[in-house]
Amino acid sequence: MNAATRLALYGAALVAVFGAAFLAAAAVVPDRIARDWSTSTEHTAHTPTMVTDAASDPEAAPVRGVTMAAQGYALTALAAPTRVGESGKLAFTIIGPDGRPVTALETSHDKQLHAIVVATDGSNYRHVHPTMDPTGRWSLPWQWPTAGSYRIFADFVPAATGADLTLTSSVTVAGEVAAPVPRSVSTLDEVADYQVALIGDLTTAGASTLTVRVSRGGQPVSTLEPYLGAYGHLVALREGDLAYLHVHPEGAAPTGPDQLSGPDVQFATSAPTPGRYLLYFDFQVDGQVHTAEFVLDAAGPADSTPAAPTTTAPAAPAPSDAHGGH
Structure with a gap:
């Protein structure tokens, strides 16, 4: 078998492998995102790239x-x-x-x-x-x-x-699917008589610090109970493909089940791309877990002007030493 034939067979094998991988991705990721990947692949098919091992290079x-x-x-x-x-x-x-x-x-x-x-x-x-x-x-x-x-x-x-x-x-x-409700930026939610505010900006230019503040009847809540080893748990998903952001807790973790905190819980994260993100904050009071939902737009590194706030968070007293997150 001459060199040209071997190269042709090798190229055909690569096409088959990457085609199968693309179909597997499309089974999970929405069609729009998969089409974007396809377009990007067509535009860069002849551009040399360096493949890195995600396990050894988390970035x-x-x-x-x-x-x-x-x-x-x-x-x-x-x-x-x-x-x-x-x-x-x-x-x-x-x-x-x-x-x-x-x-x-x-x-x-x-x-x-x-x-x-x-x-x-x-x-x-x-x-x-x-x-x-x-x-x-x-x-x-x-x-x-x-x-x-x-x-x-x-x-x-x-x-x-x-x-x-x-x-x-x-x-x-299966069943009748309701039309999706468009989501706009929202930094204040009310759940079970609790007012929960999200303070901070999400950006792709390094780590972002997000503070969640819990109040009730206009008064700060200082009775947040330990939940999943912290005083709250935050999940962030990118709208569209629902990419899962890694959110780190900030502050000291509770040392026992009776150690309370509040009203603030802080988290650190970074958005991988500009765009809209859906955030879900779980917290526990009196043995009951509640979930507050927020929507934030992440700015890119070139956007130095933060988005105008859509809500005014209630004032809070000086934080205690027991704040934690995630």
């Missing part, structure tokens, strides 16, 4: 939660009810690099695995914690509130690597 892959597999781990065998109101189980298995179910996970924020379930338009958000059976199968009882497309995120730390991973898959629930 090479700042976006998480857009694939079913990463670093040798895969979210597989997803099962769930198929219709609204149907009782069943939400279940899945994490497969490791050896092809077997992963059962050895580190505890992160008081749990071995965090599952985030949200409709693709950002509604019906839930943060839940399934249990694992001896075979490595994760599950919990489940019902869908509305029809439509949903994303399931599994956030965990394999004991073999000690590195955070977020994998995702999708589910379509």
Whole structure:
């Protein structure tokens, strides 16, 4: 076989491999995003690129939660009810690099695995914690509130690597799908008589500090209870492809279940791209977990003018020494 023939066969193999990868991505990522990737590939097909290992270079892959597999781990065998109101189980298995179910996970924020379930338009958000059976199968009882497309995120730390991973898959629930409601920037939410304000700007130019302030009846709430090893948990998703942002807690973590804090909880994060982001803040008071929702636009590094605030946050007293996050 001459050199030209060998090169032609090698090129055909590459086309097949990348074509299969593109189809797998399109199964999770919305069609619009997949088309953008396709266009970008066509424009850069003849441009030399350097491939980096995300495991050894975390900055090479700042976006998480857009694939079913990463670093040798895969979210597989997803099962769930198929219709609204149907009782069943939400279940899945994490497969490791050896092809077997992963059962050895580190505890992160008081749990071995965090599952985030949200409709693709950002509604019906839930943060839940399934249990694992001896075979490595994760599950919990489940019902869908509305029809439509949903994303399931599994956030965990394999004991073999000690590195955070977020994998995702999708589910379509049969039934009449309501038209999505457009989301505008919002930094104030009210849930169960609590007023929850988000203070700070999200940017791609380095780390952003976001402060969540909880009040009730115009008075600051200083009775936030420890929840998942902190005084609150924040999840940020990029609108459109629902890329999962890594949000770090700021401040001291609680040292016991009776240590209270408030009204402020701080987080640090960075947006991978300019655009709109959906944020969900879980907090606990009197043993009850509540979720406040916000919408922020992230500015790029060239945009030095922060967006005008849409709400005025209530004033807070001097913070205590026990503030924490995530």
